Amino acid sequence: MATFELRKLVKTYGRTPVIHGIDLFIPDGEFVVFVGPSGCGKSTTLRMIAGLEEVSGGEIRIGDRVVNEVDPKERNLAMVFQNYAIYPHMTVRQNIAFGLYTSRLSGAEKARKVEAAAALLGLTPLLDRRPSALSGGQRQRVAIGRAMVREPAGFLFDEPLSNLDAQLRAQMRIEIKDLHRRLGTTIAYVTHDQVEAMTMADRIVVMKDGHILQAAPPMEIYDNP
Ligand code: ADP
Ligand code: ADP
Numbered sequence: 001m002a003t004f005e006l007r008k009l010v011k012t013y014g015r016t017p018v019i020h021g022i023d024l025f026i027p028d029g030e031f032v033v034f035v036g037p038s039g040c041g042k043s044t045t046l047r048m049i050a051g052l053e054e055v056s057g058g059e060i061r062i063g064d065r066v067v068n069e070v071d072p073k074e075r076n077l078a079m080v081f082q083n084y085a086i087y088p089h090m091t092v093r094q095n096i097a098f099g100l101y102t103s104r105l106s107g108a109e110k111a112r113k114v115e116a117a118a119a120l121l122g123l124t125p126l127l128d129r130r131p132s133a134l135s136g137g138q139r140q141r142v143a144i145g146r147a148m149v150r151e152p153a154g155f156l157f158d159e160p161l162s163n164l165d166a167q168l169r170a171q172m173r174i175e176i177k178d179l180h181r182r183l184g185t186t187i188a189y190v191t192h193d194q195v196e197a198m199t200m201a202d203r204i205v206v207m208k209d210g211h212i213l214q215a216a217p218p219m220e221i222y223d224n225p
Helices: 042-050 092-098 107-120 136-148 166-183 194-200 218-223
Strands: 004-013 016-026 031-035 057-062 077-081 154-158 186-190 203-208 211-216
Touching: 004 042, 016 042, 016 057, 016 211, 031 042, 031 194, 042 057, 042 077, 042 154, 042 186, 077 136, 092 107, 092 136, 107 136, 136 166, 166 194, 194 218, 203 218, 211 218
Parallel strands: 031 186, 031 203, 077 154, 154 186
Antiparallel strands: 004 016, 004 057, 203 211
């Protein structure tokens, strides 16, 4: 479990500022969805939280720890991105287990965790299949499983559904929301899809030109577009 906090967070590429000192507190267990026009800084913000992008100014805190200089691997966050990198030559079981690649758990303990994650994601009957024999939504669930098995303090999703067709997207929205309900983990989720934001978010953060315009529950955003 984790809180995320952005304090006067700044990002510049060369001399060009793209994030202009944003402040945001995400309480433990909240599902926050970042929306806004293409290029407004959603991905950059998420990548800074992940540690994949250096911070140019201000602070990122996870819990009460400033993580600006902390290696991504030490942040205990799970990332699920649009181009899910699951391995075609590995089975579902092996792909999920890969999330525990560097863990010091025993083989039996790893197997137990992989099976628990698979059960939660409805992948149990598919554990011995390879990705080529899965649907897009099932592959995306494998990517989530691999992130989840690490028992992360929080999840970061960057457009995780944009490669799926409309029907699968609708199904995955429900599944990710359901997963959040069961795990109670903090989630920061980036999308350009209004429906995803409206149906999944506890709170929507609307960005524009590197600023936060609004941060409010979906119904309030809906009332004041
Ligand atoms: P969004 O996710 O909201 O579409 P991004 O965070 O990807 O926006 O991008 C924010 C701004 O930063 C954009 O103007 C983009 O062109 C710029 N940007 C992103 N990555 C880089 C980079 N590696 N070098 C220079 N500019 C970048
Ligand atoms: P290594 O030092 O071999 O990169 P890691 O512990 O960083 O070991 O990661 C092992 C594998 O676990 C990675 O290659 C990746 O597939 C997966 N992984 C690592 N970090 C994350 C993460 N935050 N979310 C999801 N999967 C991850």
